[in-house]
Amino acid sequence: MSGPSSYxxxxxxxxxxxxxxxxxxxxxxxxxxxxVPRNLNYTYTFGGILSVMLIAQILTGVVLAMHYTANAEMAxxxxxxxxxxxxYGWLLRYMHGVGGSMxxxxxxxxxxxxxxxxxxxDPREILWILGVIIxxxxxxxxxxxxxxxxxxxxxxxxxxxxxxxxAIPLIGDSVVTWLWGGFAVDDPTxxxxxxxxxxxxxxxxxxVVLHVWALHMTGQTNPTGVEVKSGQDTVPFTPYAxxxxxxxxxxxxxxxxxxxxxxxxxxxxxxxxxxxxxxxxPAHIVPEWYFLxxxxxxxxxxxxxxxxxxxxxxxxxxFLLPWLDTSKVKSAVYRPLYRQFFWILVAVxxxxxxLGSKPPEGGYVWAARFATAWYFFHxxxxxxxxxxxxxxxxxxxxITESVLGEDGDTHPDAGAExxxxxxxxxxxxxx
Amino acid sequence: xxxxxAQPAHTxxxxxxxxxxxxxxxxxxxxxxxxxxxxxxxIHQMNPDASARALASTEVDVSSIEPGQSIKVFWRGKPVFIxxxxxxxxxxxxxxxxxxxxxxxxxxxxxxxxxxxxxANRAVAGREEWIIMVGVCTHFGCIPLGEQGDFGGWFxxxxxxxYDTAGRIRIGxxxxxxxIPVFAFLDESTLRIG
Ligand code: HEM
Ligand code: FES
Numbered sequence: 156m157s158g159p160s161s162y163x164x165x166x167x168x169x170x171x172x173x174x175x176x177x178x179x180x181x182x183x184x185x186x187x188x189x190x191v192p193r194n195l196n197y198t199y200t201f202g203g204i205l206s207v208m209l210i211a212q213i214l215t216g217v218v219l220a221m222h223y224t225a226n227a228e229m230a231x232x233x234x235x236x237x238x239x240x241x242x243y244g245w246l247l248r249y250m251h252g253v254g255g256s257m258x259x260x261x262x263x264x265x266x267x268x269x270x271x272x273x274x275x276x277d278p279r280e281i282l283w284i285l286g287v288i289i290x291x292x293x294x295x296x297x298x299x300x301x302x303x304x305x306x307x308x309x310x311x312x313x314x315x316x317x318x319x320x321x322a323i324p325l326i327g328d329s330v331v332t333w334l335w336g337g338f339a340v341d342d343p344t345x346x347x348x349x350x351x352x353x354x355x356x357x358x359x360x361x362x363v364v365l366h367v368w369a370l371h372m373t374g375q376t377n378p379t380g381v382e383v384k385s386g387q388d389t390v391p392f393t394p395y396a397x398x399x400x401x402x403x404x405x406x407x408x409x410x411x412x413x414x415x416x417x418x419x420x421x422x423x424x425x426x427x428x429x430x431x432x433x434x435x436x437p438a439h440i441v442p443e444w445y446f447l448x449x450x451x452x453x454x455x456x457x458x459x460x461x462x463x464x465x466x467x468x469x470x471x472x473x474f475l476l477p478w479l480d481t482s483k484v485k486s487a488v489y490r491p492l493y494r495q496f497f498w499i500l501v502a503v504x505x506x507x508x509x510l511g512s513k514p515p516e517g518g519y520v521w522a523a524r525f526a527t528a529w530y531f532f533h534x535x536x537x538x539x540x541x542x543x544x545x546x547x548x549x550x551x552x553x554i555t556e557s558v559l560g561e562d563g564d565t566h567p568d569a570g571a572e573x574x575x576x577x578x579x580x581x582x583x584x585x586x
Numbered sequence: 587x588x589x590x591x592a593q594p595a596h597t598x599x600x601x602x603x604x605x606x607x608x609x610x611x612x613x614x615x616x617x618x619x620x621x622x623x624x625x626x627x628x629i630h631q632m633n634p635d636a637s638a639r640a641l642a643s644t645e646v647d648v649s650s651i652e653p654g655q656s657i658k659v660f661w662r663g664k665p666v667f668i669x670x671x672x673x674x675x676x677x678x679x680x681x682x683x684x685x686x687x688x689x690x691x692x693x694x695x696x697x698x699x700x701x702x703x704x705x706a707n708r709a710v711a712g713r714e715e716w717i718i719m720v721g722v723c724t725h726f727g728c729i730p731l732g733e734q735g736d737f738g739g740w741f742x743x744x745x746x747x748x749y750d751t752a753g754r755i756r757i758g759x760x761x762x763x764x765x766i767p768v769f770a771f772l773d774e775s776t777l778r779i780g
Contacts, residue, residue: 311728311744314726314727314728315726315727315728315744316726317727318725318726318727319726321726321727332633332634333629333632333633334632335634336632336633336634336635336638337634337638337662337663338634338638338662338663338664339662339663339664339722340663341638341663343632343634343635343638347632433660433663433664433665434658434660434665434729435729436728436729436742436743436744438743439743440728440743440744454745454759456759457759458759458761459725459726459759459760459761462759514746515745515746516746
């Protein structure tokens, strides 16, 4: 798919560099001439958005770290210092805090895009698994970041989440003490969380590089799920994908900016503006919105170990997904049953999120049990069986055919009106 | 080209391991032990340090606590509940048979592991109205609220665990009774925890 390099250095300096460290060539081949399917829709822009969000989090984070103090006595006050005294501190902190939420919004869309179009299937298993690893690292990063302001929610989230490990048989309690560096969440815990919160984003960056590398080996999927067959099926990354991604980013950043400037605390919890108090647990502990579905699963199970196992299992099952889904047809567009179950799964996840924000009583608990059961049923039973019994609808012979209609190849003019760019720019030389 | 150079033989003439095999395995084994030995300081540094371990005990004056009152003291970064129970609470706690309990172990660090969760094994020996417990829910570590819940003992708001007046888990996701720390009365009014 990547094909031979089409980078052609013109000036002397470009040739000089190319003979020594062909980084410009790598960039050119990966982000300029790189062929992408001509029929990608806007759900395919979230990878680019995620990359920009990672950079944004690193930039705002590094400058916040210049003013933040990772000490249990001072952390809360230093966060307030950022908000009140540091020049533009309020903006940087809100960008970072809201940025975390936007990052998760983007990753969830990206992930469900993958589920809908079968992005995890042969030959993209490693690409998918790297994505799940990034997702796990993001969750660890966001959790530890949330602890840093050392408010009530920070402290009690840290306590509850680290205590999850006490469910491990035999060694659980020692593991928790080791994580805490003491006999409760305290200063040593805060310090190590800060150290790791600084480190993990750079590890994420490394895995993102691998993720993109794997992507460029296999090429992107596309809404038809039919692999690229000829140069006609693709357009060069620049300008087509570049401009589409940029447009999507602008729209995404408008939403981001709305929250930063008008609702900066909407996605947070007011109790986190109360300093951490190890003697008082808030009446109603809730995690950040992006963790609510897992929290609902955790509480749905009446056994401590069972809850923890299912909660982690709900993500680990994603690692197995390429082998659980037995259907050879990638895109849900041509899978009438899977398509419906996909939307049911989306609904179940949203309902789980809502239940995670409710107190664990009566009907809520039963609803969470049902939704949890459905979640696992979907992945472990439905997907393997569906591939065997479902009759897919006919797929187009090629991407070009799906875009231009069946006679697209023989009469290129017929489709020229709807897709002038694609038709004119098909890099016939590549493929 | 490669096949013109003789490969070092990995087995001797009669299939015996050679000196080279020995060197390879010995080097690998030393390397692995070295890496493991070096990893330990990196892991162990995260365990409680000397200053955290030094705070292991605390002394409290309990002379002013009246029946029906309780206090929370801070020990090793967590609260310890000291409660002077009312007569009614003690009667209720004693009336519970072991079969009704979710966790039948005393969880009392002052007694052996085999002690059962009878009220006598949970309360302070010699001061049966008193109960001293680490105020940390055995589920995920929240702090239960006193004199609440279905059993008039403690109730954990986080995920709904109900403890009775002897701090035993009765309903909810918590697996164990509230832990009883090591303690001793140094005199009538001074309690040492830890
Ligand atoms: C994957 C990228 C990252 C995510 C998802 C993330 C997430 C978060 C979150 C959710 C908070 C809590 C914000 C609040 O409650 O207001 C936070 C705080 C913080 N983060 Fe990050 N972060 C990331 C990267 C970084 C990096 C690279 C650094 C520094 C080098 C950093 C430094 C900080 C600091 C100093 C705080 C405490 C100040 C505050 O609460 O705003 N973060 N982070
Ligand atoms: S922490 Fe007490 S019930 Fe979960």
